[in-house]
Amino acid sequence: MMEFKSGTVSIIGKPNTGKSTLINLLTDKRISAVSDKPNTTRNKILGVYNSQDSQILFLDTPGYQKSNKFLNRIMVQSSLQAISEGDIILLLIDATKKILPEDENLFKKIESKNSIVAINKIDLIKKSKILNLINKLSTEYSFIKSFIPISALENQGIDSLLKEINNFLPFNEKLIPDDIYTDQAEKFYISEIIREKLYVNLFKEVPYRTAVVIEEMIDKKKIIVIQSYIIVESSQHKQIILGKRGSMIKKIGLESRKDIQDFLNCKVYLDLRVKIDNQWLKTKDKAFNYSSI
Numbered sequence: 001m002m003e004f005k006s007g008t009v010s011i012i013g014k015p016n017t018g019k020s021t022l023i024n025l026l027t028d029k030r031i032s033a034v035s036d037k038p039n040t041t042r043n044k045i046l047g048v049y050n051s052q053d054s055q056i057l058f059l060d061t062p063g064y065q066k067s068n069k070f071l072n073r074i075m076v077q078s079s080l081q082a083i084s085e086g087d088i089i090l091l092l093i094d095a096t097k098k099i100l101p102e103d104e105n106l107f108k109k110i111e112s113k114n115s116i117v118a119i120n121k122i123d124l125i126k127k128s129k130i131l132n133l134i135n136k137l138s139t140e141y142s143f144i145k146s147f148i149p150i151s152a153l154e155n156q157g158i159d160s161l162l163k164e165i166n167n168f169l170p171f172n173e174k175l176i177p178d179d180i181y182t183d184q185a186e187k188f189y190i191s192e193i194i195r196e197k198l199y200v201n202l203f204k205e206v207p208y209r210t211a212v213v214i215e216e217m218i219d220k221k222k223i224i225v226i227q228s229y230i231i232v233e234s235s236q237h238k239q240i241i242l243g244k245r246g247s248m249i250k251k252i253g254l255e256s257r258k259d260i261q262d263f264l265n266c267k268v269y270l271d272l273r274v275k276i277d278n279q280w281l282k283t284k285d286k287a288f289n290y291s292s293i
């Protein structure tokens, strides 16, 4: 019999490189919010991949970007923590973007680990460009174990990626039972679904200045009633989220309810309200409380 392997793989990278898209694909679940806006993910999020001979605990992380704001500092901290927790580091790079001098910082952070680089979004560029990029990076960062071209959106290169991860996984027992695919409370994932809809539907700075709180979930046998709040800083932002005659909150509520129902596999009544708290991004404790798990 083949020996079982298991371990933790931390997915890190700059904002918008496709980390959450990849973890959702790998775990076959919609566990992490995805949007076309950078800095969508705010927390370290676990998703479990099970196969016959391995179990991989993937950690999705907030895009790595230095900033002095409370919220961004909390986000960077959780990325750094994920680097220290990973048996393997999977650094995601967006194939369509230039590698900048400041990116070296991120490579430096993973130099002492078993690190693999996945070049994502290859569906958007020419093969020759991908090869050039791999040549350049492998010369510059020779400590990287391998470079794998992938498309998380179109499910390309994922088998090669899993094979490469498997090479570096330690021989180990199963870490968690098969039916558990995450370590977070349901409430957290439900708040992530609503946050995703805010990012997808709202523009400019508005989604960045919101948080979502799930106050209560009541199981009424045939339906789950969820009481939730979108926290905003100002009445202007509240108006934007409500939209003309409530049309925007209605859209966000409908889209969220559909995904929450799929997630919980149960009918849901979603009570979604907007609450103003003009201090939430200005107070360290509040930014932490509304954003941490």
Ligand SMILES: Nc1nc2c(ncn2[C@@H]2O[C@H](COP(=O)(O)OP(=O)(O)OP(=O)(O)O)[C@@H](O)[C@H]2O)c(=O)[nH]1
Pocket (backbone or CB within 6 Å): 013, 014, 015, 016, 017, 018, 019, 020, 021, 022, 033, 034, 035, 036, 037, 038, 039, 040, 041, 042, 061, 062, 063, 064, 120, 121, 122, 123, 124, 150, 151, 152, 153, 154
């Ligand atoms: N064309 C293409 N788009 C992709 C691919 N992977 C992700 N995207 C898109 O890239 C955008 C960002 O994806 P996310 O998964 O939210 O990226 P992220 O790295 O988690 O971003 P943050 O949480 O903000 O750090 C979304 O619009 C995705 O649909 C890919 O392989 N190809």
Ligand SMILES: [Mg+2]
Pocket (backbone or CB within 6 Å): 019, 020, 021, 032, 033, 034, 040, 041, 061, 062, 063
């Ligand atoms: Mg993300």
